[in-house]
Amino acid sequence: MTGDKRYLKEVRSYSEGCVTFGDGVKGMIKGIGKLANPGSPCLDDMLLVE
Known part of the structure; x- marks a missing residue:
């Protein structure tokens, strides 16, 4: 989960x-996606929150 x-x-x-x-x-x-941060684990279904 990230903002x-x-x-x-x-x-x-x-x-x-x-x-x-x-x-x-x-x-x-607000949305859902894949983590795209180099050096972090590959995670799907990350929530975008406001």
Whole structure:
């Protein structure tokens, strides 16, 4: 999960639901994609949240 679209590739729109962070704050899901950060594991279905 990230709030920065630059870390994702092949992002597609996804506008259903929200996530709740540890402090109780909610974030809306805006997209879903693949992690594109060199040096990081290859992960699919990463959420883009606002």
